[in-house]
Structure formats: C-alpha cells, structure tokens
Amino acid sequence: MKKPGVCVLRTDGINCDEETFYAFEKAGAACSMVHVNQLRSGEEKLSSYHILALPGGFSYGDDVHSGKILAVELTSFLKDQLSAFVDSGKLIIGICNGFQVLVRTGLLPDRKLGEISTTLMFNDSSHFECRWTNLLVEHTNCVFTKNLEGSVISVQVAHGEGKFYTDRDTLQEIENRGQVVFRYVGNDNSPTVLYPANPNGSLNALAGLCDTTGRIMGMMPHPERYVERTQHPNWRRMPGNTVPHGFAIFKNAVAYAREM
Ligand SMILES: NC(=O)CC[C@H](N)C(=O)O
Numbered sequence: 001m002k003k004p005g006v007c008v009l010r011t012d013g014i015n016c017d018e019e020t021f022y023a024f025e026k027a028g029a030a031c032s033m034v035h036v037n038q039l040r041s042g043e044e045k046l047s048s049y050h051i052l053a054l055p056g057g058f059s060y061g062d063d064v065h066s067g068k069i070l071a072v073e074l075t076s077f078l079k080d081q082l083s084a085f086v087d088s089g090k091l092i093i094g095i096c097n098g099f100q101v102l103v104r105t106g107l108l109p110d111r112k113l114g115e116i117s118t119t120l121m122f123n124d125s126s127h128f129e130c131r132w133t134n135l136l137v138e139h140t141n142c143v144f145t146k147n148l149e150g151s152v153i154s155v156q157v158a159h160g161e162g163k164f165y166t167d168r169d170t171l172q173e174i175e176n177r178g179q180v181v182f183r184y185v186g187n188d189n190s191p192t193v194l195y196p197a198n199p200n201g202s203l204n205a206l207a208g209l210c211d212t213t214g215r216i217m218g219m220m221p222h223p224e225r226y227v228e229r230t231q232h233p234n235w236r237r238m239p240g241n242t243v244p245h246g247f248a249i250f251k252n253a254v255a256y257a258r259e260m
Contacts, residue, residue: 003030004257007049009098011036011070016056016095016224023224024053027250029257036070040077046085050257054098056158056222066120066161067100075105075114086111089260091143091253092216096159099208099218108218109174111211118166118174120220123159124201130158132233133199133221135182135207136191141214142181146252152189153245154232155221162200162220164207171203182208182219223249 006029008021021031029051038044046052060069074082086092086107094102099120102108106115123129135155137148166174174180183191183205184198191205192198198205200220208219223246229235231244 001258003028004050004254004260005029005048006031006051006053007034007044007046008032008053008055009034009036010055011059011073013059013061014055014057014097016097016222019222019224020053020055020095023227023246023250024051024254026227027247027254029250029254036073036078039081040073046078046081047088049090050260051091051093051253052085054092054094054101055224056096056098059097059101062161065104066159067097067104071101071104074101079113082107083113086216089213089215091257093144093249093253094218095222095224096157096162096220099220100161102216102218107216108211109170109179109209111213111216117170118164120161121163121165122161123163123199125195125199128158128160129162129199131156131196131199133157133197133207134185134189135221136185136189137182138178138180140178140181140210142210142217143214143256144210144217144249144252145181146256148248152185154226155223155246156225157199157221159200159220162202164200164202164209164220166203174209175204177212179209179212180204180206181210181217182206182221222246
C-alpha cells in the first residue's frame with residue numbers, strides 16, 4: 001500500500017523539522033522536507049501531499065510575533081493552494097510554532113483564512129518554558145487523537161509565547177463546539193490554569209485545539225519529542241513495552257490518510 005505523503009514545511013528558523021520528519025516516517029508515512037520558497041516558486045505543490053506538518057521552532061526568528069511572517073506567506077502567496085488543500089479534506093498539524101502559524105492564518109479555530117480570532121501570546125511567567133507537562137486528551141472528533149480520549153499524556157513544552165488567549169464569546173464557541181483537544185493538567189490530572197502545571201497561563205488550560213472537522217489540529221506541546229521510549233527522562237524505569245505518548249498522534253494521522 002502506498003505510503004501517505006507528508007509535507008514537512010520549512011523556512012528560516014524552523015528547528016523541529018527533523019524530529020517531525022522522523023515521527024511521521026516511523027508512523028509509516030513518506031515525508032518530504034519542503035521549504036516555503038519551493039511552494040511559492042511552484043517547484044513543489046501542496047496538492048502532492050496528504051498531510052501538511054508545520055513543525056516547531058522560531059520561524060523568521062519570531063520577528064513581529066511568533067509564527068506571524070510564515071502565516072502571512074501562507075495567507076497571501078499560498079492562499080489558493082492552502083484553501084484547495086483544506087477543502088480537499090486533507091490533514092494539517094501545527095506543533096508549537098506551527099500552532100502559532102495556524103491561529104495567525106485563521107485556519108484555527110474556524111478555517112477562515114485571513115480572519116484571526118485567537119492568539120498565542122507571551123507566557124505569564126515572561127520567560128521561555130521548557131519542560132515536561134501532562135495533558136488531558138478531551139473527547140473530540142479530532143483525527144489525531146483517536147482512541148486517546150480521556151487519557152493523560154506526558155509531552156514536552158518549549159516556548160515563550162504559548163498562552164492561548166481570545167475573547168470570551170470566541171472561547172465559549174470553541175468550548176461549545178468541542179474543539180479543545182488538549183488541556184494542561186495538575187498532579188490530580190484535572191485541568192489547571194495554575195503555574196507550573198500550566199506553563200503559560202492559557203485560558204481554560206487550553207494546550208491544543210482542532211477545527212470543527214477534526215482534520216486541522218494545533219498544539220503547543222511537542223509530541224514529536226516523545227515517539228521513542230528512550231526520549232522520556234524516566235525511560236530506564238519504564239516497562240520495555242511502554243508506548244511513547246506522542247507517537248499515537250502521528251500513527252492516527254497516517255492511518256487516516258491511508259483511507260483518503
Ligand atoms: N518550540 C517552538 O516551536 C517555539 C515557538 C516560539 N518560537 C515560541 O518561543 O513561543
């Protein structure tokens with residue numbers, strides 16, 4: 001069976017492309033590193049792929065606002081390609097900087113290119129947060145978290161601008177439509193807005209969300225950093241058959257794409 005194709009999008013400052021590439025290849029996809037300029041020149045086309053992966057990092061050095069410049073490239077030079085990709089029902093995952101890009105294109109929360117209704121802003125702690133966090137996986141129609149619903153997973157965060165923020169009505173709509181996929185949880189496994197379990201102060205402890213189709217998902221934590229047991233600091237004390245928590249997200253995406 002032909003492997004689903006993943007476009008791992010690169011540009012200046014992206015630094016989690018290699019791990020994202022590795023995670024999707026391990027999950028059974030055929031990945032390509034594609035620089036945004038290759039899409040802009042026509043050398044590469046989004047339509048050649050089943051999944052668009054926006055990796056983490058510091059695209060364009062986080063100048064203006066983290067993810068902003070790449071978001072502008074996507075909603076201007078690549079608007080038609082991106083719209084066609086979304087309308088064809090394909091998958092998009094945005095991890096950390098990639099999530100910041102997705103909210104600044106308007107693809108999240110409502111697939112409205114160019115209409116920004118939410119943001120990821122500076123952490124309440126006012127500094128870069130880089131450590132492991134625990135996330136509750138909510139019951140949603142998100143393709144990436146199938147069969148993970150109700151579980152608590154451990155995933156790393158590494159960001160300076162991770163606080164999810166929006167107006168009260170938009171937040172209520174996101175909640176009412178069941179678009180919140182991940183929430184930061186404390187030691188009692190319940191969602192918290194309290195530091196340090198919530199590393200940035202995100203409203204409603206929101207760590208990731210999807211659009212209403214469940215095919216576009218963005219999250220601040222890095223699942224690609226936990227697709228091998230030995231990536232966890234306690235791996236020596238874990239059973240040999242431990243399934244790394246981040247891996248299921250990539251496996252779900254590839255399984256869905258195989259059926260497309
Ligand atoms: N790891 C990342 O993708 C970081 C995203 C962004 N540069 C921030 O610091 O918030």
